[in-house]
Amino acid sequence: MLKHKVVPTSLGDLTLSALTLGDIRSLPNFFSSMEAPANGDITAEFDRFVPAIAVSLRRVHQDITSKTLEEGITLQDFHALVAAMMEIAGVQATGEAKAAGA
Numbered sequence: 001m002l003k004h005k006v007v008p009t010s011l012g013d014l015t016l017s018a019l020t021l022g023d024i025r026s027l028p029n030f031f032s033s034m035e036a037p038a039n040g041d042i043t044a045e046f047d048r049f050v051p052a053i054a055v056s057l058r059r060v061h062q063d064i065t066s067k068t069l070e071e072g073i074t075l076q077d078f079h080a081l082v083a084a085m086m087e088i089a090g091v092q093a094t095g096e097a098k099a100a101g102a
Contacts, residue, residue: 002018002087002088002090003017003018003088004016004017004018004060004088005084005087005088007077007080007081007084008080009072009073009074009077009080009081010072010073010074010077011068011069011072011073011077014057014060014061014064014081015057015059015060015061016053016056016057016081016084016085016088017056017057017059017060017088018056018088018089019052019055019056019085019089023052023055023056026055027051027052027055029047029048029051030048030051030052042075045078045082046070046078049078049081049082049085050066050069050070050078051066052085053069053081053082053085054066054068054069056085056088057069
């Protein structure tokens with residue numbers, strides 16, 4: 001099982017770590033926002049994933065904040081970080097998400 005993944009970004013190489021149950025509990029909007037589809041609204045995706053990405057990165061990069069990510073990564077970086085988080089969690093993309101990541 002994958003515990004960490006290094007992703008090259010505009011901010012340099014960032015190491016994502018697996019989220020613990022405590023981490024997930026600290027992100028109450030992460031799962032509740034999954035109930036309503038984003039319908040292509042990229043800002044809804046940012047609101048859902050950026051805090052989770054920041055928590056995942058803080059194990060190795062203690063200075064990373066959601067604001068740092070919002071100001072420093074590109075859309076391509078964002079998609080790569082989300083894909084890496086899903087890979088670490090053992091979640092496989094399906095449908096449109098799989099096509100976008102291919």
